[in-house]
Amino acid sequence: MLNKKLQDFSRMINDFTRIPLFEEIPSNELHSLTIAVSSEDSLRARVTDLCNILDRINKRALDQFTSVATEGSRECLTCLLKKLLPNDHIMIDQKFGEPIGMILLFRAYFTHRKNRNIKKALEFFNVEFPINDHGQTWEKILVRFSESIDFCLEMLNRKATMVNFKQDEIDGQLMTILQERLIEKYRGMLEEANIKRILLYIMSEGLIIDSELAESFQMDLADIRALLLPLAPNIVKVSYYNSETTSIKINEAILKPLRELYFGELVG
Amino acid sequence: MITRIFHVTDAITSEYFLVTLFEEVDLPVCQHMGISPGFKIINRISGRVVESCAGYRFDPESYCESMIEQSRKFIQDGTADTFGLLLSEIENIRKLPDTIDVEQIREFWIKVSRSKLVSSSIIETISECGSDSLVKCLYSGGRMHHIALIDSSQNKVVYDMSTTSTELEYILPEYLWIPVREGDIEYLNKIDIYPFQKRFIKPEQI
Numbered sequence: 452m453l454n455k456k457l458q459d460f461s462r463m464i465n466d467f468t469r470i471p472l473f474e475e476i477p478s479n480e481l482h483s484l485t486i487a488v489s490s491e492d493s494l495r496a497r498v499t500d501l502c503n504i505l506d507r508i509n510k511r512a513l514d515q516f517t518s519v520a521t522e523g524s525r526e527c528l529t530c531l532l533k534k535l536l537p538n539d540h541i542m543i544d545q546k547f548g549e550p551i552g553m554i555l556l557f558r559a560y561f562t563h564r565k566n567r568n569i570k571k572a573l574e575f576f577n578v579e580f581p582i583n584d585h586g587q588t589w590e591k592i593l594v595r596f597s598e599s600i601d602f603c604l605e606m607l608n609r610k611a612t613m614v615n616f617k618q619d620e621i622d623g624q625l626m627t628i629l630q631e632r633l634i635e636k637y638r639g640m641l642e643e644a645n646i647k648r649i650l651l652y653i654m655s656e657g658l659i660i661d662s663e664l665a666e667s668f669q670m671d672l673a674d675i676r677a678l679l680l681p682l683a684p685n686i687v688k689v690s691y692y693n694s695e696t697t698s699i700k701i702n703e704a705i706l707k708p709l710r711e712l713y714f715g716e717l718v719g
Numbered sequence: 720m721i722t723r724i725f726h727v728t729d730a731i732t733s734e735y736f737l738v739t740l741f742e743e744v745d746l747p748v749c750q751h752m753g754i755s756p757g758f759k760i761i762n763r764i765s766g767r768v769v770e771s772c773a774g775y776r777f778d779p780e781s782y783c784e785s786m787i788e789q790s791r792k793f794i795q796d797g798t799a800d801t802f803g804l805l806l807s808e809i810e811n812i813r814k815l816p817d818t819i820d821v822e823q824i825r826e827f828w829i830k831v832s833r834s835k836l837v838s839s840s841i842i843e844t845i846s847e848c849g850s851d852s853l854v855k856c857l858y859s860g861g862r863m864h865h866i867a868l869i870d871s872s873q874n875k876v877v878y879d880m881s882t883t884s885t886e887l888e889y890i891l892p893e894y895l896w897i898p899v900r901e902g903d904i905e906y907l908n909k910i911d912i913y914p915f916q917k918r919f920i921k922p923e924q925i
Binding site: 517518519530533534537538540541544613614615616617618621622624625626628629630633673676677680683684685689690691694695696697702703704705 | 742743744746804808814817820824832836895896900
């Protein structure tokens with residue numbers, strides 16, 4: 452199972468970077484991870500194999516990919532994941548960097564047992580010092596390692612399948628929001644019968660001189676300007692025409708939702 | 720980069736800091752932003768109040784290094800405002816692309832949220848004085864053109880806005896749409912509207 456996960460991880464890294472994760476697949480070490488642990492010697496052998504797997508990664512090529520001269524396999528892989536997943540650095544540190552670091556630290560248990568960092572690693576894996584149950588300890592280490600690889604697979608999978616908003620979708624969504632806000636802001640006025648009639652008339656004409664509009668609705672020029680003034684310039688666009696009159700048209704940016712408001716009602 | 724939340728306490732305070740540190744792996748993006756790995760952004764968060772600063776070192780005893788000296792106020796900026804609008808409406812920032820072009824939204828925003836055709840200060844003046852007693856006029860004084868409102872009951876100028884002559888055509892729609900009657904030229908000539916030489920402009924002269 453873990454063997455399969457590591458192969459999947461290796462394949463995904465290769466997909467993203469075009470660099471094989473391992474210089475040479477550590478088949479023997481991968482196979483040995485499944486061997487049962489019953490003594491300190493066998494625990495040491497499994498932990499060494501696990502660390503050897505990590506040490507066999509294609510560090511030089513991966514460092515070139517990340518442009519960071521890392522100091523070890525853990526830092527190399529952490530940097531690689533951060534480069535591939537720039538928005539998930541905290542999780543990468545917590546769910547990958549830390550467990551892998553603890554496994555590498557745990558290796559010293561067999562050589563520098565008095566090293567105080569060993570205690571930190573044992574606490575991380577919830578193992579008591581000195582170790583009595585070697586089989587169970589190995590299982591705990593394997594579970595944390597397996598979880599780290601699961602995390603990487605999940606995050607890389609998410610990146611591979613993530614459907615981001617495209618620029619035109621963002622533009623469209625925000626424009627719709629701004630249009631809706633504007634309609635809501637003026638809804639009360641837009642639904643007044645006389646204003647609705649005038650705006651529908653302007654819509655049908657496209658562009659109209661204000662004096663002609665006043666004449667069409669048998670209103671004084673000053674009155675129709677006063678009536679439409681609160682809607683200018685966001686709903687109706689008023690422009691210079693000559694020294695006494697102005698031209699009026701519906702703001703093109705609001706034309707579509709305004710049509711929906713008026714003609715949607717009619718259809719409904 | 721690494722981002723961490725720190726709870727910093729002493730005998731009487733309890734504060735939360737969100738710290739982002741740029742690392743070697745962020746070098747390409749650092750280069751675009753004009754910073755180097757090691758750069759830190761510090762946010763002190765208390766409810767909805769956030770204070771921010773950024774730099775490499777924050778030693779209060781060194782010149783211009785303290786957090787206060789390295790903090791900047793957010794300035795009014797259309798790009799930032801548009802990005803703010805975007806962040807308000809799209810919850811899942813994971814779904815946003817790394818590069819966002821806000822130009823089209825900015826242009827659109829301007830089209831649907833322009834200021835009033837007739838400025839708010841003119842509308843306020845009209846509502847304060849009442850449209851019956853007010854008259855409007857367009858005049859030039861020196862090189863500037865002005866829109867003025869006069870309270871005819873007191874023969875007093877209650878509003879005066881200047882504009883450059885090149886904008887005369889631009890301001891004419893606003894002038895025409897001011898919802899008060901236009902002042903009679905003989906009446907206006909009696910008003911001390913401008914301390915220097917003045918010349919009333921009738922729109923039909925333009």
